[in-house]
Amino acid sequence: MKNTVMLMIQESRFKELKNIVDKINVVDIADLFELLSKEQIIIVFRILNKESAAEVFSYLDREHQQFIIESISDREINNIIEELFIDDTVDFLEEMPANVVSRVLKTVDNETRKLINLFLAYPDNSAGSLMTIEMVDLRKEMTVQEAIEYIKKNGVDKETINNCYVINRFRRLEGTVSIRRLILSDYDTLIEDIMDTDVVKINTYDDQEDIAELFKKYDYTTMPVVDKENCLVGIITIDDIVDIIEQENTEDFQIMAAITPSEEVYIKTPVFTLFKNRIVWLLILMVSATLSGAIISGFDNILAANMILASFIPMLMDTGGNAGSQASTMVIRSIALGEVVFKDLFRIVWKEFRVSLLVGSSLAIVNFLRILLFKQASPIIASIVCISLFLTVVMAKFLGGLLPLCAKKLKLDPAIMASPFITTLVDAMSLTVFFSLSVLLLDL
Amino acid sequence: MKNTVMLMIQESRFKELKNIVDKINVVDIADLFELLSKEQIIIVFRILNKESAAEVFSYLDREHQQFIIESISDREINNIIEELFIDDTVDFLEEMPANVVSRVLKTVDNETRKLINLFLAYPDNSAGSLMTIEMVDLRKEMTVQEAIEYIKKNGVDKETINNCYVINRFRRLEGTVSIRRLILSDYDTLIEDIMDTDVVKINTYDDQEDIAELFKKYDYTTMPVVDKENCLVGIITIDDIVDIIEQENTEDFQIMAAITPSEEVYIKTPVFTLFKNRIVWLLILMVSATLSGAIISGFDNILAANMILASFIPMLMDTGGNAGSQASTMVIRSIALGEVVFKDLFRIVWKEFRVSLLVGSSLAIVNFLRILLFKQASPIIASIVCISLFLTVVMAKFLGGLLPLCAKKLKLDPAIMASPFITTLVDAMSLTVFFSLSVLLLDL
Numbered sequence: 001m002k003n004t005v006m007l008m009i010q011e012s013r014f015k016e017l018k019n020i021v022d023k024i025n026v027v028d029i030a031d032l033f034e035l036l037s038k039e040q041i042i043i044v045f046r047i048l049n050k051e052s053a054a055e056v057f058s059y060l061d062r063e064h065q066q067f068i069i070e071s072i073s074d075r076e077i078n079n080i081i082e083e084l085f086i087d088d089t090v091d092f093l094e095e096m097p098a099n100v101v102s103r104v105l106k107t108v109d110n111e112t113r114k115l116i117n118l119f120l121a122y123p124d125n126s127a128g129s130l131m132t133i134e135m136v137d138l139r140k141e142m143t144v145q146e147a148i149e150y151i152k153k154n155g156v157d158k159e160t161i162n163n164c165y166v167i168n169r170f171r172r173l174e175g176t177v178s179i180r181r182l183i184l185s186d187y188d189t190l191i192e193d194i195m196d197t198d199v200v201k202i203n204t205y206d207d208q209e210d211i212a213e214l215f216k217k218y219d220y221t222t223m224p225v226v227d228k229e230n231c232l233v234g235i236i237t238i239d240d241i242v243d244i245i246e247q248e249n250t251e252d253f254q255i256m257a258a259i260t261p262s263e264e265v266y267i268k269t270p271v272f273t274l275f276k277n278r279i280v281w282l283l284i285l286m287v288s289a290t291l292s293g294a295i296i297s298g299f300d301n302i303l304a305a306n307m308i309l310a311s312f313i314p315m316l317m318d319t320g321g322n323a324g325s326q327a328s329t330m331v332i333r334s335i336a337l338g339e340v341v342f343k344d345l346f347r348i349v350w351k352e353f354r355v356s357l358l359v360g361s362s363l364a365i366v367n368f369l370r371i372l373l374f375k376q377a378s379p380i381i382a383s384i385v386c387i388s389l390f391l392t393v394v395m396a397k398f399l400g401g402l403l404p405l406c407a408k409k410l411k412l413d414p415a416i417m418a419s420p421f422i423t424t425l426v427d428a429m430s431l432t433v434f435f436s437l438s439v440l441l442l443d444l
Numbered sequence: 445m446k447n448t449v450m451l452m453i454q455e456s457r458f459k460e461l462k463n464i465v466d467k468i469n470v471v472d473i474a475d476l477f478e479l480l481s482k483e484q485i486i487i488v489f490r491i492l493n494k495e496s497a498a499e500v501f502s503y504l505d506r507e508h509q510q511f512i513i514e515s516i517s518d519r520e521i522n523n524i525i526e527e528l529f530i531d532d533t534v535d536f537l538e539e540m541p542a543n544v545v546s547r548v549l550k551t552v553d554n555e556t557r558k559l560i561n562l563f564l565a566y567p568d569n570s571a572g573s574l575m576t577i578e579m580v581d582l583r584k585e586m587t588v589q590e591a592i593e594y595i596k597k598n599g600v601d602k603e604t605i606n607n608c609y610v611i612n613r614f615r616r617l618e619g620t621v622s623i624r625r626l627i628l629s630d631y632d633t634l635i636e637d638i639m640d641t642d643v644v645k646i647n648t649y650d651d652q653e654d655i656a657e658l659f660k661k662y663d664y665t666t667m668p669v670v671d672k673e674n675c676l677v678g679i680i681t682i683d684d685i686v687d688i689i690e691q692e693n694t695e696d697f698q699i700m701a702a703i704t705p706s707e708e709v710y711i712k713t714p715v716f717t718l719f720k721n722r723i724v725w726l727l728i729l730m731v732s733a734t735l736s737g738a739i740i741s742g743f744d745n746i747l748a749a750n751m752i753l754a755s756f757i758p759m760l761m762d763t764g765g766n767a768g769s770q771a772s773t774m775v776i777r778s779i780a781l782g783e784v785v786f787k788d789l790f791r792i793v794w795k796e797f798r799v800s801l802l803v804g805s806s807l808a809i810v811n812f813l814r815i816l817l818f819k820q821a822s823p824i825i826a827s828i829v830c831i832s833l834f835l836t837v838v839m840a841k842f843l844g845g846l847l848p849l850c851a852k853k854l855k856l857d858p859a860i861m862a863s864p865f866i867t868t869l870v871d872a873m874s875l876t877v878f879f880s881l882s883v884l885l886l887d888l
Contacts, residue, residue, distance in 0.1 A: 025642055027662050152628055162606045162623070162665075179606070179623050184596055198469055216690070218471050219683040221606075221665050238682055239663040245686065246660070249693045250777055256697075257773035257863065258766050266778040267788060271795060275802040278770050285766055286807055287814070292758035300751045307744045310754055314736030314871050317761060322702050322729055322864050326722050329701035333694055334710040344711060351715060358719040363730055370731070419701065419863050420766050427758050 001028075002035045009040050018047045026052055030059035042071050054083030061268075062095045069100055074107040081108050087132040087240070090119040094129075127211055128204040130244075131225045131234030136164040138191055140174060145187035147177075163222045163235075166195045171231040173224055175199060201226050204233060208244045213338055215241045252336060256329070256418035258285060285420050292317075292427045299435035302442065308377055309438055312385045313431070315367075320392040320430045321423030323359060327352050327400025328422050332414045335404060342409050345402070352401035353394070360393035384437045392430040399425060445472075446479045453484050462491045470496055474503035486515050498527030505712075506539045513544055518551040525552050531576040531684070534563040538573075571655055572648040574688075575669045575678030580608040582635050584618060589631035591621075607666045607679075610639045615675040617668055619643060645670050648677060652688045657782055659685045696780060700773070700862035702729060729864050736761075736871045743879035746886065752821055753882055756829045757875070759811075764836040764874045765867030767803060771796050771844025772866050776858045779848060786853050789846070796845035797838070804837035828881045836874040843869060 001024075008017040021029065021044060029048070033041050033056075045053060045068060057065060057080055069077060081089055081104060093101050093116065105113050115133070122128025136154065138147050147164070164182070166175040175195035185194050200218055202211055202225045214223065215238055225234040251261040258281035262269065296303065296313075303309055331348060334340040340348065364386040371382040400422055404414035445468075452461040465473065465488060473492070477485050477500075489497060489512060501509060501524055513521060525533055525548060537545050537560065549557050559577070566572025580598065582591050591608065608626070610619040619639035629638050644662055646655055646669045658667065659682055669678040695705040702725035706713065740747065740757075747753055775792060778784040784792065808830040815826040844866055848858035 023642055025644065025662065148627060179627065183592060183623065183627070198467055200469065216686055218469065221682065238665060238686070242660055242663075242682070242686060242689065245689055246781065250781070253697075253700075253773055253777045257769050259770050259773065265783050266774045267784050267791065267795075271798045271802070274774075274795070274799045275806075278767075278799070279803055279806055282763060282766055282770075282803060282807060283810060286759060286763045286811065289759040289762040290814070292762075293755035296758070297752070297755040300754070303754060304748065304751055307748055308741070310744065310747060310757075311737035311741040313754075313757055314740070314761060314875070315730060315733040317758060318733040318736075318864075318868060318871065319726060319730045321765070321867070322726055323722075325701050325863070326703050326726075329697055329703065330710045330718075333697045337690065337694070339709050340711050347711065351711075351718070354715045355718045355722070358715070359723055359726060362719075362723055363726060366727060367730065370734070419769070420762075423765070424762060427762065431758070 002032060005032065005044065006036070006040065009043055014043075014047060017044070021047055022049075022052070026055040027059055029056045033060060033064055038067060038071075041068070045072075046076075050079050050083050054080050058084060058088040058092070061265075065092055066096060066100055069096070069104065074103075077104060078107045081112065085132045085134055086115060086119060087130060089116060090129065093120065094124075122204065125208045126204065127202045127206045127208070127225045127236060128234075130208060130211070130240055131202075131204075131236050133234045135222075135224075135232075135235040137167050137171075137232060138164045138177065139168070140166050140190070140192035140195060142191045143187065144182055144185045144189045144191070144194070147182060147191055148187075151179075165224050165232055165235070166191055167232050170229075173199060173201060173226050173230055173232045176224065199224065202236060203227070209248055211236060212241050212244050212248065216245075217338075248336070252332070252415045255413055255415035256332065258282065258418075258420040281420065285424055288424045289427065292424075292431050295428060295431045295435065299439070302435060302438050306381070306438065306442060308375075308381060309384075309434075312388075312434070316385070316388060316392055316430050316434055317423075317427050319363065319389060320396045320426040321419060323356070323393045324396030324400040324422035324426045325419035327355075327397045328404055328417050328419070329400075331401055331404040332418060335408055335414045340405070342405055345405050348401045348405065349398065352397040356394040356397035359397070360390040363393060364390040380441055384434070384441055388430065388434040388437055391433050392426065395429050395433075396422065396426045446476060449476065449488065450480070450484065453487055458487075458491060461488070465491055466493070466496070470499040471503055473500045477504060477508055482511060482515075485512070489516075490520075494523050494527050498524050502528060502532040502536070505709075509536055510540060510544055513540075513548065518547075521548060522551045525556065529576045529578055530559060530563060531574060533560060534573065537564065538568075566648065569652045570648065571646045571650045571652070571669050571680060572678075574652060574655070574684055575646075575648075575680050577678045579668075579676075579679040581615075581676060582608045582610050582621065583612070584610050584634070584636035584639060586635045587631065588626055588629045588633045588635070588638070591626060591635055592631075595623075609668050609676055609679070610635055611676050614673075617643060617645060617670050617674055617676045620668065643668065646680060647671070653692055655680060656685050656688050656692065660689075661782075692780070696776070696859045699857055699859035700776065702726065702862075702864040725864065729868055732868045733871065736868075736875050739872060739875045739879065743883065746879060746882050750825070750882065750886060752819075752825060753828075753878075756832075756878070760829070760832060760836055760874050760878055761867075761871050763807060763833060764840045764870040765863060767800070767837045768840030768844040768866035768870045769863035771799075771841040772848055772861050772863070773844075775845055775848040776862060779852055779858045784849070786849055789849050792845045792849065793842065796841040800838040800841035803841070804834040807837060808834040824885055828878070828885055832874065832878040832881055835877050836870065839873050839877075840866065840870045 004020065005017065036044065048056060093104060105116065119129065136151055138150065162179050164177050164179065165173060166177060168174055175197045176199050177191060177195045181194050200214060200223065202223050204225055204227050221238045222235050224232055225236060227233050247263060254261040260277040260280060262277055367389055368382050368386045371377050371385060372379065403417035407414045407417050448464065449461065480488065492500060501512065537548060549560065563573065580595055582594065606623050608621050608623065609617060610621060612618055619641045620643050621635060621639045625638050644658060644667065646667050648669055648671050665682045666679050668676055669680060671677050691707060698705040704721040704724060706721055811833055812826050812830045815821050815829060816823065847861035851858045851861050
């Protein structure tokens with residue numbers, strides 16, 4: 001594909017090129033741009049018809065969008081913006097430097113400019129910044145035939161007409177009717193009689209995470225957005241929701257790995273940005289870990305007298321961290337999926353407590369046997385290690401189950417209470433138990 | 445809501461109850477069932493009309509589905525199955541015990557039974573097990589008017605008619621046409637002239653993860669499924685894909701926390717199952733961590749002579765683990781999102797190397813100052829700790845960047861190479877460096 005296109009550009013066989021490009025899916029054309037030189041991109045981009053050009057443009061990454069805007073005329077920019085859906089325009093402009101934004105705003109007409117500015121004013125991640133205004137609005141007094149005629153006249157530009165929205169003369173949302181329902185009904189049926197009045201709707205200021213929850217819960221493909229007065233102002237479509245779900249998951253993965261979350265694609269993120277996103281938590285956790293160091297220092301007499309104790313430190317620390325992060329990961333994920341809420345606290349802690357008894361005792365038994373069989377350690381040392389291990393697992397699972405829910409209650413992100421944080425906390429507790437027990441049982 | 449419904453049941457005001465229930469969204473009725481007693485559930489379920497009953501049924505969890513099936517007559521079961529989409533029927537049956545499955549299969553007619561058995565035979569997580577057969581198939585010789593008439597006659601039961609699929613007389617897929625396009629075209633246009641022939645399609649045996657990728661890439665809401673002969677056998681809709689995306693993410697979260705992945709809802713998973721899912725990896729990691737213990741034992745002379753060294757072990761281990769899991773999490777996530785592939789290996793390792801230089805030196809400097817200011821340690825000890833810390837971070841980021849891609853190359857799940865595994869590995873390396881350096885610089 002790439003080679004064919006490059007060959008045709010070289011030999012200036014633009015008509016053939018157009019025939020080929022017209023048959024390629026816009027997403028694949030956007031992919032192809034990654035492989036072409038800047039000059040080749042502009043040639044292919046100019047060959048596309050207006051509609052495809054706008055679609056391809058919406059699938060490009062930031063760098064390519066900026067470069068194209070900087071390489072084409074004002075008139076061409078205007079063509080793209082007119083064809084783009086408003087939500088795609090806003091997504092694109094939000095990523096551009098100020099000079100590109102102002103050039104784009106200068107080329108479009110007054111009405112579009114007003115609209116773009118209105119959308120840019122919605123808070124990031126709110127329904128307002130996600131929605132599109134390309135939708136079909138019907139009236140309940142219409143017949144099915146009138147509705148279909150109306151759609152034929154007005155619907156060409158609409159991002160989706162799978163669902164139509166029924167509004168009154170004040171634009172208040174009164175119901176929805178699917179195209180499916182329209183097509184399957186007799187022509188003289190009134191919209192009022194087939195519309196669904198139990199509409200689940202979104203407010204312009206709702207957060208994208210809550211919106212994604214609604215889509216998942218009700219299996220919708222589009223949902224209407226209303227303002228404070230219940231007037232229909234836009235719709236949100238599920239393809240944007242899929243992106244949001246992945247984005248929210250990526251954010252959770254990052255926070256759980258002690259990384260400041262960022263929406264940038266990893267492979268394209270500059271080294272210094274990666275550094276910035278990682279250093280803060282590493283510093284905090286490094287300094288916190290000195291608490292565990294201080295605990296070891298505090299017990300250096302018992303350690304000096306029993307050097308073998310030191311060799312169990314990594315096993316205790318790692319197992320505590322792993323046991324805790326298993327519990328916290330399950331709870332964090334369940335909170336994210338809406339499966340558990342704060343009032344499940346006791347149920348979860350009780351569940352984790354029972355799991356920790358099973359896990360802790362199994363690990364302790366295996367470890368006891370291992371120490372006796374393979375290490376030159378006395379049964380009393382083995383007992384100290386295994387009791388500590390057992391208590392470490394119980395504490396770890398307890399904190400892992402408890403802390404994410406507490407974070408949620410305190411309106412913090414539960415994902416903070418993941419492996420790094422739990423590990424640091426459990427390390428200190430585990431070492432305290434281990435050395436206290438050692439003092440108790442060895443210093444008799 | 446719950447109270448109103450319960451009151452009406454108590455007072456046997458079933459007609460009023462029906463009026464209320466008919467207005468509630470089926471998803472919310474399914475939610476309501478969680479709050480009602482078994483007797484109340486059956487009463488409300490029987491009040492629902494056939495179509496709503498089937499829809500509500502498809503949103504219930506396994507326990508409620510089983511309990512309802514066991515409480516209603518064969519005739520009622522048949523009604524539900526006839527109304528359910530085939531993919532929902534199969535989802536439900538896959539979760540049921542054998543006696544329920546055989547009872548259900550006995551109540552349905554021959555044709556449905558054959559179909560169910562065919563679907564049950566597709567491998568788990570394949571397109572075949574996800575697809576539904578409720579779709580609209582057109583012929584390219586039809587006019588738009590004929591197509592709409594055909595849909596009106598046949599389309600009522602179809603799960604989605606947003607997209608229609610154009611097939612030839614051997615059922616080979618030739619193109620697609622959206623309902624939107626149909627409605628916006630003149631009645632005498634031929635389907636052939638408006639159909640889209642560049643169809644992205646799925647094979648019955650394709651894996652759900654790859655299917656989700658296609659949906660995300662192309663922003664589709666439905667995609668056609670074909671068999672080996674390119675014959676149309678079903679469609680997959682995006683609401684199922686949203687569930688799959690969340691399921692795949694949950695699986696990654698679990699594997700990354702050293703948990704054997706499970707699709708069960710955490711809060712409903714029995715304690716013993718949670719134990720089983722967690723103990724295997726904990727055991728493996730616990731035994732692996734004894735390697736680090738052995739390293740400490742191997743250096744116990746230098747440790748005994750310099751007890752202060754022990755107090756730096758937790759900080760080194762935790763920071764190494766955290767630095768490594770930051771890198772591996774970013775790479776695992778990028779692989780899952782399809783943003784990086786194996787050939788990016790050198791780019792990623794080089795990127796992580798540069799990040800590790802920045803992160804490692806920052807941490808080392810902060811740590812050096814901290815030790816000199818707050819700890820009674822000599823500059824030589826501080827140097828040993830900080831050089832070790834720096835090298836630990838570099839090794840951790842290197843392994844974190846490298847191992848997930850190698851796992852992918854070896855057809856393992858990259859998510860295995862997350863925090864627990866990396867931590868265990870880096871611990872051993874970090875301690876070796878730390879004590880070797882100590883021997884080198886303190887034993888002069």
